[in-house]
Amino acid sequence: GESVGLHLPTLSVQEGDNSIINCAYSNSASDYFIWYKQESGKGPQFIIDIRSNMDKRQGQRVTVLLNKTVKHLSLQIAATQPGDSAVYFCAENLPDNNNDMRFGAGTRLTVKP
Amino acid sequence: DSGVTQTPKHLITATGQRVTLRCSPRSGDLSVYWYQQSLDQGLQFLIQYYNGEERAKGNILERFSAQQFPDLHSELNLSSLELGDSALYFCASSVDAGRITGELFFGEGSRLTVL
Numbered sequence: 001g002e003s004v005g006l007h008l009p010t011l012s013v014q015e016g017d018n019s020i021i022n023c024a025y026s027n028s029a030s031d032y033f034i035w036y037k038q039e040s041g042k043g044p045q046f047i048i049d050i051r052s053n054m055d056k057r058q059g060q061r062v063t064v065l066l067n068k069t070v071k072h073l074s075l076q077i078a079a080t081q082p083g084d085s086a087v088y089f090c091a092e093n094l095p096d097n098n099n100d101m102r103f104g105a106g107t108r109l110t111v112k113p
Numbered sequence: 114d115s116g117v118t119q120t121p122k123h124l125i126t127a128t129g130q131r132v133t134l135r136c137s138p139r140s141g142d143l144s145v146y147w148y149q150q151s152l153d154q155g156l157q158f159l160i161q162y163y164n165g166e167e168r169a170k171g172n173i174l175e176r177f178s179a180q181q182f183p184d185l186h187s188e189l190n191l192s193s194l195e196l197g198d199s200a201l202y203f204c205a206s207s208v209d210a211g212r213i214t215g216e217l218f219f220g221e222g223s224r225l226t227v228l
Contacts, residue, residue, distance in 0.1 A: 102158075
């Protein structure tokens with residue numbers, strides 16, 4: 001069936017570098033996407049969202065890009081800090097599935113000092 | 114701190130038993146969502162309640178049930194437990210009930226271990 005997935009299960013970056021976490025989704029009907037960050041021992045925390053009528057959305061040090069043509073979503077983190085080390089999930093919401101956010105498997109980001 | 118409170122944080126029990134997980138949503142939030150997070154399945158949506166009524170159902174087993182009380186706290190009941198039910202169970206809350214249009218606030222989870 002259709003599902004949300006991630007290209008890379010792990011990502012290691014140097015402190016201060018930019019990080020890019022990718023996500024592929026297969027359902028073209030999905031119209032809303034969220035990135036979550038989950039630190040060890042904690043619940044997922046909202047980072048940023050984007051609707052399908054947008055290609056890009058920026059937050060504080062984070063940018064989400066949406067490419068509907070290839071069904072690809074990415075999260076860019078600028079000047080990555082040790083506190084950014086966590087597992088990052090993308091999630092999609094289908095327009096006919098009100099409250100069922102489908103989460104990807106997650107990517108573990110490790111920031112090296 | 115998300116404002117969502119879950120108890121217990123850890124629970125160890127045996128197969129065939131029944132447990133109840135409790136969630137208090139953020140003040141003012143009317144919707145409560147339950148998710149299961151296991152190593153091989155990721156975050157799976159189980160069920161949602163809004164202001165005391167069931168609003169949406171996901172991959173919730175028949176052995177599991179939930180409810181939301183008048184004070185808006187919610188309980189997830191897991192019965193006839195199996196080894197495969199071992200997982201982190203998260204509760205999340207949001208203000209409204211309709212299409213998810215923004216932030217879900219997650220609790221820190223209840224880790225269930227079935228031996």
